[in-house]
Amino acid sequence: MKQIQNYFKKAILLIAVITSGSFSMAQSNKDSEDFMPASTNQQGRQYPQVNSENRVRASISAPQAFKVQLDLGGKKYDLVKDEKGIWTGESLPQDEGFHYYQLNIDGASVPDPGSLYFYGAGRWGSGIEISANDRDFYALKDVPHGMVSEQIYFSKLTNSWRRCFVYTPADYNQNSKTRYPVLYLQHGSAEDETGWKAQGKANLILDNLIADKKAVPMIIVIDNGYANKPQPATADNSARPQSIFEEVMINEIIPMIDTKFRTIANREHRAIAGLSMGANQTMRIIMNNLDKFSAIGGFSGTPNYPSSDVIDPATFLDGKYKDGAAINKQLKVLWLSWGSKEPNPFPGSIGAFRAMLDKQGIKYSSYESPGTAHEWQTWRRSLHGFATLLFKD
Known part of the structure; x- marks a missing residue:
């Protein structure tokens, strides 16, 4: 009798395990099918979509095509065509944050007509937002919002028309006598002055920080980091561009901003930052212009990029980092940040730069963005942390 009871207990336990497994599998399948249109879609477009596993599903009508792929995160995913000529497929789970992507149709890379377009990777193309657990700090909230204006100006140094975008905090137009500190904020390689607002959400980050009294109200200036010296025309177009962005920043952009806006026009109320290429540029600019x-x-960048060699402070940037004590007196904030999944050579170059700072006794703050690589979620988090340190006694 006891053996029969044990048998039934085991049988019931086995059924429970099977039932539980079936339920879990059904639940998993249900979760994997909870695709919703991405927040970065054009109005009314249903694709691309993202699910709770951070998979991306793309779909496009291309009846005459022979092969269509989703090109995302360094990997191409084959899409499958149905009887109506609509191709659909999905990716593996993606990291949180914003990512550039494209579709590949019979070998031609094209933007997805369902996505809004963003300037990155040297082109206007598709981008998709993968909802992040910490998205609240750049969410659109019911708080006072600043304004982003477009400033067009003629640069005599480059002999060309240029533009920058200027964020002014929510109370700028109400407090007509108040003057504000300024942060000059730069983009990365193959991007432009549109990136920090469209992809980086810089205005929303500052709106939320200021509303929470975690950051001082400030003006932010976002210019184009590509500024070249005019070159004479050559028959074979062999002349190499010579960057003069530093000269444009110091001699044209800053004076223009101080003239057009109510700034506190001194070094104590002026900061500069950038991502990747912009970090390299701005970290060189500041050491040449500590006044x-x-x-x-x-x-995600340092002035020694891409080198990961040991830095000799006596010779690096003409010895600008040689006197650590003097730098500590001059710099109120020196902030370095990177993503925990940054690809080479970024970890090496950042590590070598930090080692040099440590050797010289130069004070700095550092932040590692968890689970992100060389991408906008890293830089959003970086701006959020950096801005809280600025212009405070």
Whole structure:
């Protein structure tokens, strides 16, 4: 009798395990099918979509095509065509944050007509937002919002028309006598001055920080980091561009901003930061112009990039980092940040730069963005942390 009871107990337990497994599998399948249109879609477009596993599903009508792929995160995923000529397929789970992507149709890479277009990777193309657990800090909230204006100006140094975008905090137009500190914020390689607002959400980050009294109200200036010296025309177009962005920043952009906006026009109330290429540029600019700035932020970049060799402070940037004590007196904030999944050579170059700072006794703050690589979620988090340190006694 006891053996029969044990048998039934085992049988019931086995049924429970099977039932539980079936339920879990059904639940998993249900979760994997909870695709919703991405927040970065064009109005009314149902694709691309993202699910709770952070998979991306793309779909496009291309009846005459022979092969269609989703090109996302360095991997191409084959899409499958149905009887109506609509191709559909999905990716593996993606990291949280914003990602550039494209569709590949019979070998031609094209933007997805369902996505809004963003300037990155040297082109206007598709981008998709993968909802992040910490998205609240750049969410659109019911708080006072600043304004982003477009400033067009003629650069005599480059002999060309240029533009920058200027964020002014929510109370700028209400407090007509108040003057504000300024952060000059730069984009990365193959991007432009549209990136920090469209992809980086810089205005929303500052709106939320200021509303929460975690950041000082400030003006942010976002210019184009590509500024070249005019070159004479050659028959074979062999002349190499010569960047003069530093000269444009110091001699044209800053004076223009101080003239057009109510700034506090001194070094104590002026900061500069950038991501990747922009970090390299701005960290060189500040060391040549410590009379103009008192704070620097390097997001996923350093002035020694891409080198990971040991830095000799006696010779690096003409010995600008040689006197650590003097730098500590001049810089109120020196901030370095990177993503925990940054690809080479970024970890090496950042590590070598930090080692040099440590050797010289130069004070700095650092932040590692968890689970992100060389991408906008890293830089959003970097701006959020950096901005809280600026212009405070």
